[in-house]
Amino acid sequence: MFAFGHVFNRQSFLFLLNLEIKKAQRYQNYLSLLSLTFNPLNSTSENPSISLKTLAKLLKDELRDTDVLGHCAANRFLVMLPYADMAGANNVRNRLEQILQDYGFGQKGANIEIAEVCFPTHATNIDDLLRMTGDNVSWPNP
Numbered sequence: 447m448f449a450f451g452h453v454f455n456r457q458s459f460l461f462l463l464n465l466e467i468k469k470a471q472r473y474q475n476y477l478s479l480l481s482l483t484f485n486p487l488n489s490t491s492e493n494p495s496i497s498l499k500t501l502a503k504l505l506k507d508e509l510r511d512t513d514v515l516g517h518c519a520a521n522r523f524l525v526m527l528p529y530a531d532m533a534g535a536n537n538v539r540n541r542l543e544q545i546l547q548d549y550g551f552g553q554k555g556a557n558i559e560i561a562e563v564c565f566p567t568h569a570t571n572i573d574d575l576l577r578m579t580g581d582n583v584s585w586p587n588p
Contacts, residue, residue, distance in 0.1 A: 452506055452515070453502050453506070453515045453516065453517050453523070454514065454515065454516040454517070455516070455517060456516065456517070456518045456519070458516070459514065459516025459517075459518055459524060459526070460516075460518075460572070462514055462516075462526065463479075463514075463516075463524075463526055463572060463575075464572055466514075466526060466528050467565060467571070467572055467575070469528075470528075470565055470566070471566075475528070475529050476529060476530060476531040476532075476534075476564060476565065476566070476567070477526065477527065477528055477529070477530070477564070477565040478526075478527040478530040478531065478532065478534065478535035478538075478562060478563065478564045478565070479524055479525065479526055479527070479535075479562070479563050479564075479565075479575060479576075479579055480524070480525040480527065480535060480538065480539060480542070480560055480561070480562050481522060481523075481524055481525075481560065481561040481562075481563075481579035481580055482501070482505070482522065482523045482524075482525065482542070482558055482559070482560050483521055483522045483558065483559045483560075483561075483580070484497065484498060484501060484521045484522070484523075484556060484557075484558055485521065485556065485557045485558070485559065486556050497551075497556055498517075498521070500549075501523065501546075501551075501558065502515065502517070502523065504545055504546070504549060505523060505525065505542070508541060508542060508545055509525060509538075510527075512528055512529075513525055513526060513527050513528070513538075514526040514528075522580075524579065525538070530564075531564060531567070532562070532564045532567055535562045535563075535564055536562065539560050539562050542560065543560065546558050561578075561579055561580060563575055563578040563579055
């Protein structure tokens with residue numbers, strides 16, 4: 447965990463993701479990932495670290511206790527949703543989009559892009575799952 451509080455860093459998140467994928471394979475469960483990419487609309491918008499902290503808090507407040515939030519790139523969070531199929535991931539995505547809209551991220555100079563992918567529907571290993579979220583770093587990290 448790191449500066450955003452109760453948000454795992456990339457290495458810890460990928461370790462947990464790898465464990466959850468193994469459990470999902472073993473017990474034939476679903477596991478979904480949401481990728482949230484924070485894009486400041488211009489360089490004069492509010493301090494990005496403050497906005498990322500705000501985004502992290504909004505996400506943690508909305509997610510289930512069993513969901514795992516990771517800060518995996520300078521401007522990207524990944525949310526692991528154990529036991530969630532695509533319909534479940536889509537419900538979470540819709541809820542998060544509504545919360546972000548209600549908070550007014552767009553009006554405050556930022557855009558949040560959300561992508562979703564489901565194991566084993568879209569990918570059957572951690573590398574493919576991460577690649578489908580737009581994350582091009584393979585597991586394990588060098």
